[in-house]
Amino acid sequence: MKAIVYERNGDPSVLRVVDRPVPEPGPGEVLVRLAVAGVNPTDWKARRDRSLPEGWQTPGQDGAGVIEAVGNGLDRHLIGERVWVWEAAWRRPWGTAAEYTVVPARQAVPLGDASFDLGACLGIPFLTAHRCLTAGETTPQRLHAGALTGRVVLVQGGAGAVGNAAVQLARWADATVIATVSSPEKALLAAAAGADHVINYREQDVVAEVRRVTPDGVDAIVEVSAARNAATDVRILRAGAVVSVYADDGGDQVSLPIRALMLPNARWQFVLVYTMPWSAKEQAITDVTAAVAQGHVRVGEEAGLPLHHYPLDATAAAHRSVEESVVGKVLLSTSAA
Template identity: 75%
Template sequence: MKAIVYERTGDPSVLELVDRPVPEPAAGEVLVRVAVSGVNPTDWKARRSFPLPVGWQIPGQDGAGVVEAVGTGVDRKLIGERVWIWEAAWQRPWGTSAEYTLVPVRQVVRLGDASFDLGASLGIPFLTAHRCLTAGELLPDSLRPGALADHIVLVQGGAGAVGNAAIQLARWADATVVTTVSSAEKAQLAAAAGASFVINYREQDVVEEVRKIAPDGVHTIVEVSPSRNAATDVQVLRHGGAVCVYADDEPEVGIPIRPLMMVNARWQFVLVYTEPTAAKAHAVRDVAAAAEQGGIRVGVDAGLPLHHHPLAETAAAHQAVENSTVGKVLITTSET
């Protein structure tokens, strides 16, 4: 099989296209012929600095394809199923940037008739967004239509991958969604994703605009830039609300303690890989349901432009994500 492998950390030049034998699934594993691999910021960050688990690594946490074989203890009815994959390369060498990958069975989810492009876009962004929409005191543990009715959600940075996912999931759950963007082009993408209100923070006063929409404040904030937005967040959060931080634009952030204390606010830090087991199970189930019901989409019409690369150009795909390309970067890995 063809696979992208790196044996040392570094820039995209460490990624090599190699031939490897197709692996066999061990007990509890499935072998997936990968059709599309999703690229996330965590992939290039791991490639640059994370230790290699066994001296080599196939990158790629997310993907979609068809189950080709199963190990002992796994229901053989899975063979031939179209699936999406989450966290394939977390503390394991078998990522999704290859024609085949090995995954623990619990990390594949039936995709049904949805596209492989959608399946490869679900893992990191949508599971992260789900956690941000369910971790606060005023929020439900699980999402479904109606779960966020009467809730107002602020998504800081609505044109990013997690921002887009948060908008789509929150709207599927019937929230009112306010989002911030930095340009007219990004405003169009956020609106396409389903945002109820879009604020250009370069041209408008975010606090003033949010308070017009939510005089009592928002229930939760999905936060991409805590160091830049902390002062704004505290002014638009309602009593008992939460700021859910999923990105680290700076290594440290200062927060105004007394104003947050006065409203019993919560700062919730989110890393999808280490979130509580029950929360992860809710997220996988709910994201799968949203995809099945058509509540999640990809493409320009969903505010998430797609950028496809062949497997041999994985280095270019990594560089595109590292350069903050707007939209979803995908790698076509096989002809499944």
């Protein structure tokens, strides 16, 4: 099979196409013939910095394809099932930038009739967004239609992959969704995803615009840039609100005023899918799967998430595109599945 491998950390030039034997699934694992793989920011960050315990790594946490074999302890009826894969390369060498990968069975989730493109977009972005929307004291622990009725969610960076996922999931759950963006083009994408109100933070006062929509403030903030936005976030929180920080865009240090956050009993929650509790992952998988089955998750420019397809042998260019903050979702076509 063809696979992308790197044997040392560095820029995208360390990625190379190799021929490898198709891996054998171990006990409790499934072999997935991948059709599409997603590329996330954590893929290039790991390529630059994370150690290589096995001496090599195939990148890619997310993907979609068909189960071709199962390990001991699993029902053979799983063979032939269309699935989406998540967290494939966390502390494992077999990622999704390959024609095949092996993962624990619980990390290959039934996809139903949804497209492989959509399946490859779920994984880390949607599980991250779910955690951000459910990590507060006053937010529900699970999402479903109506779960966020009466609540207001602010998505900082509503045109990114996680931002898009947060907008879609929050609207499915019936929240009022406000999204911030940096350009008119991104405003169109956030609106296409389902945001009720879109604020261009380069041209508008975010605090004033949020207070115009919701004078009492917001219940939850999905935050991509805490270092840059903390002062704004503090001024628009209602009692019991949560700020869920999932990235360090704009800086890796944040300063918070203590008394201003004590008064509303506000919570700051830092989010990383790989290390969050398994119970939170399990609930996110259940809820995201339900949203997909009900037709409330979409991809493509008409859903606010332009797709950029690359062949497997152009993975280096795909990584570079994500590293340079392309707007939309980068996907690898891994096989003809």
